[in-house]
Amino acid sequence: MRTTTTVIVGAGQAGLAMSRCLTERAIDHVLLERGEVANAWRGRRDSLRLLTPNWQSRLPGYRYRGADTDGYMTVPEVIDYLCGYADAIDAPVETHGAVTSLETHCDGYLITTTSGRWRARTVVVASGAYNLANIPAFADAVPAVVRSLPATEYRNPGQLDGGGVLVVGASATGVQLAQEIQRSGRPVTLAVGGHVRVPRVYRGMDIMWWLDAIGVLDEHYDQVDDIVRARRLPTFQLIGTPERAAIDLNTLQDQGVQLAGRLAGVTDAGIAQFSGSLPNQCSLADLKLRRLLTAIDTWATDHGLHHEIPEPWRASPTVVEESPPLTLDLAAGTIKTLIWATGCHPDYSWLHIPVLDPKGQIRHQGGVTDMPGLYVIGTKFLRRRKSTFIDGVGDDARDLSNHLAQHLDSLSVH
């Protein structure tokens, strides 16, 4: 059994940022990584790029130094970037040892991995926000003639049969898959529930620049009305491309994608049932977009930018056909593939400490759990709206490493 002051579970962006902050405070620690650095970024789909521009990949003591500051990293570039960070901060990573159990032990914690055991006074869970796909219970009713897979297993259109594809979910992943699969010649139906519509570029600036500037990304977990809802919000409908192209339900429909409401169920006969709420879901997203652009315009005027940048504009309302489809016969043979782009959630099945809520998620206040010395980082809206972004985890790591250091000080006083 080995001993350290702090065990960080996971060596992705969150674990690495925390490592850097602990090193700054000379707190002895180790990162336990099931695979390699940036493991969750490995084996992702071919076309994937970050939704945030390169300049916005700031981590504690590290930033993008390439020439394409407004571009969006491909997955291999993200992996290189994070591996470069691990080297630059000399992160003490133990690779290829998955944590199988975390339990309390004396005045600290006992961590078991596939390659050994550790004892630590404090633990930071940085094992990722997106470990397991959210698949609804009625998925079992999808007929066997349809190949059903989570978006996490999708790599490129070439792996799919010819024929129709039902993409379920219209967050960033869902709209991106709908676009590239439709372009591959496979007709796509996209099931659309709650979604967040934003332009890629507004008044000459990347939308992520605006969200950063007007303070949306810095909103704190204790400032929003309903943090549970904020944590469930789907990702922005965005795509990172060299052309800084826009993507929304209108551009998809122009390309031939068929929209339907939220997938509400699949009958025993294999009939997919879509909610009749599509018009309202689109109204909600259009209204929310208009409020955001108005807030941006107000900020631009208040900061003397109004005459320096292009004119304001408003997106045309989302087109919803008169009678969107309410059913789709999955057994008829026209749909060959169903892809669940319904989001993911963290897996804490290895965490044997009573800090989980009835849904299996860690109860915490901005990353601080009820169990002294146990922290979580890198999950959705942990402390700030940007908590899951590479650019956002640094501030959380600074705050939590400060809390962790105070906790260690309090232990040494006693």
Add this chain to the structure above:
Amino acid sequence: METVTATTAFADNGVDIEFLRSAREALTAEPEGAKFSWRVTNTWVRGTHSRSTCKSFYGLGAEQSHRAEFSFHGDHPELFSAEDNGATPVELVLAGLASCLTAGVAAVAQQRDIQLRSVSATLQGDMDVRGILGVDADVRNGFSAIRVTYTIDADATPDEVRALVAQSQKRSAVFDIITNPTNIIVAVA
């Protein structure tokens, strides 16, 4: 002489938003109390005429009761050779949807501190009756579409009013019941 004028007028739509907030908190801690059962009894009168009543329901872990028994008559119009003693069942569905959405508009307006002066809605359910008459098996029994038009006078911008109506749909029980499938288990006692 100085006059002090109250400049902060809070919206009052007659919705007890504090109660809703505290109920939400209480039921987050005690999810069992959130399990409600709504009940209606229905008795055939004659022809297509029947009478539905509601009085008791279950919620907050105990039997509950309305202030009084409420009743609703359902029937078909004379052009279907019926006696027209009440609304058609599909009109009752529209009334249920309207009541639910309007209650939601008031609650959301209160939550957002928006004063309402008047709210009215017209609802239209389009139906091809060849479905219920069994003329064409490809025509569904129910509505082909429901159209709702709200007219709202409130201290708010047009977009804020649209957002009230949109949020009300998002939170509405009847909107959900109509737009999403529900398992219906009918037994004969």
